[in-house]
Amino acid sequence: MNVLETRSITRIYKEAAGEIRAVDGISLTFQKGEFAAIVGPSGSGKTTLLNLMGGLDRPDTGSILVDAVDICGLNARQLVDFRLYNIGFVFQAYNLIPVLTAEENVEFIMQLQKRPRAERRQRTHEVLAAVGLADRMKSRPAKLSGGQQQRVAVARALASKPKFVLADEPTANLDSKSAENLLEIMEKLNREESITFIFSTHDPRVVARARRVITLVDGKVIRDETA
Amino acid sequence: MILVIAWKNIWRSKTRSLVVMAAFALGVFSVVFGAAVMIGLMDRRMYNAIHNEVSHLQVHHPQFADNEDIHLGIRHSDAAADSLARLRGIKSVSTRILVQGMAGTAEKTAGVMICGINPEIEKHVTDIHRVIPHKGGDYLSGDCRGEILIGEKLARELNLAYYSLHDTLPRELLSLAKEKASPALDSLKGIRFVSDKAFEDALNQACGSTLSAKSLYRIKRQSLQYSLRKKVVLTFQSYDGELTGAAFRVCGIFRTKNAMVDGVRVFVNKDEIAELAAIPKGFAHEVAVLLEDGTRPDEVKAAVSGNFPGMLTETWKELQPDVAYMKTMVDNIMYIYLSIILLALVFGLVNTMLMAVLERTRELGMLRAVGMNNKRVFRMIMLETVLLAISGTVAGILIAGILIAWKAKTGIDLSYLYGEGYEAWGFDTFLYPVIRWKEIAEAMMLVILAGVLASVMPARRALRMKPVDALKTE
Numbered sequence: 001m002n003v004l005e006t007r008s009i010t011r012i013y014k015e016a017a018g019e020i021r022a023v024d025g026i027s028l029t030f031q032k033g034e035f036a037a038i039v040g041p042s043g044s045g046k047t048t049l050l051n052l053m054g055g056l057d058r059p060d061t062g063s064i065l066v067d068a069v070d071i072c073g074l075n076a077r078q079l080v081d082f083r084l085y086n087i088g089f090v091f092q093a094y095n096l097i098p099v100l101t102a103e104e105n106v107e108f109i110m111q112l113q114k115r116p117r118a119e120r121r122q123r124t125h126e127v128l129a130a131v132g133l134a135d136r137m138k139s140r141p142a143k144l145s146g147g148q149q150q151r152v153a154v155a156r157a158l159a160s161k162p163k164f165v166l167a168d169e170p171t172a173n174l175d176s177k178s179a180e181n182l183l184e185i186m187e188k189l190n191r192e193e194s195i196t197f198i199f200s201t202h203d204p205r206v207v208a209r210a211r212r213v214i215t216l217v218d219g220k221v222i223r224d225e226t227a
Numbered sequence: 228m229i230l231v232i233a234w235k236n237i238w239r240s241k242t243r244s245l246v247v248m249a250a251f252a253l254g255v256f257s258v259v260f261g262a263a264v265m266i267g268l269m270d271r272r273m274y275n276a277i278h279n280e281v282s283h284l285q286v287h288h289p290q291f292a293d294n295e296d297i298h299l300g301i302r303h304s305d306a307a308a309d310s311l312a313r314l315r316g317i318k319s320v321s322t323r324i325l326v327q328g329m330a331g332t333a334e335k336t337a338g339v340m341i342c343g344i345n346p347e348i349e350k351h352v353t354d355i356h357r358v359i360p361h362k363g364g365d366y367l368s369g370d371c372r373g374e375i376l377i378g379e380k381l382a383r384e385l386n387l388a389y390y391s392l393h394d395t396l397p398r399e400l401l402s403l404a405k406e407k408a409s410p411a412l413d414s415l416k417g418i419r420f421v422s423d424k425a426f427e428d429a430l431n432q433a434c435g436s437t438l439s440a441k442s443l444y445r446i447k448r449q450s451l452q453y454s455l456r457k458k459v460v461l462t463f464q465s466y467d468g469e470l471t472g473a474a475f476r477v478c479g480i481f482r483t484k485n486a487m488v489d490g491v492r493v494f495v496n497k498d499e500i501a502e503l504a505a506i507p508k509g510f511a512h513e514v515a516v517l518l519e520d521g522t523r524p525d526e527v528k529a530a531v532s533g534n535f536p537g538m539l540t541e542t543w544k545e546l547q548p549d550v551a552y553m554k555t556m557v558d559n560i561m562y563i564y565l566s567i568i569l570l571a572l573v574f575g576l577v578n579t580m581l582m583a584v585l586e587r588t589r590e591l592g593m594l595r596a597v598g599m600n601n602k603r604v605f606r607m608i609m610l611e612t613v614l615l616a617i618s619g620t621v622a623g624i625l626i627a628g629i630l631i632a633w634k635a636k637t638g639i640d641l642s643y644l645y646g647e648g649y650e651a652w653g654f655d656t657f658l659y660p661v662i663r664w665k666e667i668a669e670a671m672m673l674v675i676l677a678g679v680l681a682s683v684m685p686a687r688r689a690l691r692m693k694p695v696d697a698l699k700t701e
Contacts, residue, residue, distance in 0.1 A: 051695050054596070056596055056694055056695040056698075057693075057695050076601075077600060077601075080595065080598055080599070080600045080601075081598065081600070083596065083597065083598045084597065084598025084599075085598070089593075089596055089597055091593065091698065093589070095589065095590065095593035095698070097232065097594075098239070098590075099232065099235035099236055099238070099239060100232065100235070104228075107228075108228060108232075109597055109598065111228045112597075112598050112599055112603070113598075156597075160598070
């Protein structure tokens with residue numbers, strides 16, 4: 001079952017030096033439960049592709065289907081709601097709200113979804129327990145290590161019950177131990193709960209765990225390997 | 228949750244937020260306290276105008292105000308007044324005879340307006356019987372033939388009041404007397420000074436230094452003596468055109484704190500002046516009406532007017548338009564000051580919020596990326612701005628409220644600033660600030676409005692950048 005499909009998507013940036021085809025006619029299909037890594041050198045278009053798949057940017061040509069809905073046809077307001085209910089994001093720099101506790105950061109996304117309080121509380125505890133932070137729920141981000149913050153970010157991404165999670169360089173700011181720990185958690189969630197993870201990464205540790213590796217060069221897919 | 232985040236966001240930069248809050252607190256405090264003082268001053272002026280000068284309503288002959296002719300009055304006024312007094316909403320009614328004349332003592336004369344009143348009835352309409360200072364004698368007695376009640380300023384003009392140091396020196400002079408100036412001050416005891424300047428010069432000379440305005444004002448008030456039971460001759464034109472007059476004994480001195488009233492009006496028994504001036508029975512020049520509820524004199528005006536056909540009925544606002552104008556102005560002064568101060572504060576608020584938004588560009592990008600729509604982001608920025616403004620405003624109102632509550636009990640003494648000047652304009656030199664919660668609530672609404680307006684630019688800035696670009700910022 002396809003959760004995400006890109007059909008010949010192109011993203012062109014116009015600069016003084018001329019046009020840059022950051023993403024150049026990429027067609028990809030992702031099934032539910034995939035654990036995929038998009039790799040490639042800097043400037044190969046990994047993050048741009050991720051942004052396009054996440055509805056944060058629009059392709060110049062082509063279409064993107066999430067659960068058979070063409071998100072390129074949605075207006076800005078619809079797209080925000082679509083992201084809220086369908087896509088989970090994990091960013092390189094964690095991007096937690098510093099004034100909220102881990103628990104509040106996770107619950108916040110469900111408040112935007114207007115879910116009942118009891119359901120929010122239960123889900124928050126579930127996902128924080130799943131990432132191994134049941135005992136740090138009341139801590140603010142500043143009191144957590146980088147690895148712990150990124151685990152809160154993963155919990156936040158999962159809280160909204162998305163169709164897939166997009167993680168942009170999730171281990172880039174983490175030490176080896178934290179990175180391994182985070183990857184183990186995500187792999188476990190993928191394996192046990194069939195959560196679809198799509199990473200953009202340079203990190204060989206992520207690549208080593210990914211069951212599908214898509215290699216980009218100059219905005220094009222040059223290799224798409226499934227283990 | 229957005230409210231909670233907005234509140235917590237304020238405290239990310241404590242110093243910056245506290246500075247903005249302090250600016251709002253100071254601005255709002257100065258406006259609220261200043262307005263309370265002005266309202267207190269004006270309320271007192273209005274009270275004095277109504278209770279010592281014009282009452283809520285007055286009835287006159289339509290041409291009486293032109294030249295105050297003795298013939299222009301109201302016939303059968305007592306019967307009409309009795310009937311009026313029975314109307315709903317009317318507290319009390321006084322009929323008066325008003326005659327222009329001259330008041331003279333052995334030394335001086337002055338132009339006066341002789342008010343013939345029924346002393347007992349007048350007590351229910353004006354507060355003249357309550358504004359007789361200590362040692363200022365008594366109000367007119369019930370059968371007060373031959374008695375006259377005069378204002379303090381007139382007493383001074385007629386040399387019926389003078390300054391004289393007692394054996395017990397005023398407190399302000401005691402400290403000086405104990406030291407170097409004792410013999411010089413002692414030598415002033417018993418001397419009568421009829422002029423302010425002579426008394427002040429003597430005091431300054433005896434003390435060897437220039438006394439402060441506050442000290443001088445207090446010493447003068449404590450040293451003022453009245454020549455009671457002295458004879459005052461009133462001369463005036465009678466109803467039949469003859470020049471007539473009579474001698475009266477000063478029974479008391481009143482002090483309304485309005486120099487214009489204290490310097491001109493004298494009160495005598497109405498029946499006595501009517502006889503002396505040969506004024507027909509039941510004839511009066513003025514009917515003064517005090518209402519149960521003085522807030523809407525216009526509503527009672529028609530009923531009063533109906534009792535005196537062909538006569539002119541005027542409310543206190545028409546009789547003293549300057550007071551009515553000042554009251555309207557003071558009632559609105561808080562809004563004017565607050566608007567000006569808020570305008571200045573809004574610039575600081577916009578700047579602060581722009582900085583806050585700029586610092587959180589990436590976070591705002593993240594929020595929009597994960598599904599926080601523009602409306603919610605706008606609301607969050609707006610709430611932050613409004614909360615910042617309100618916090619300072621509440622602090623300012625609280626401080627002002629405490630100070631006003633304290634000063635409403637103890638009062639604020641303005642006498643040392645320019646007491647005589649205030650009194651010349653009919654204002655009390657001792658004022659009690661008044662806080663009006665309805666206006667405070669309205670001021671709060673103004674602050675919220677200012678906060679909302681101030682949030683527009685920062686919120687637009689927050690929404691201008693695309694989430695994908697905002698996420699790239701460091």
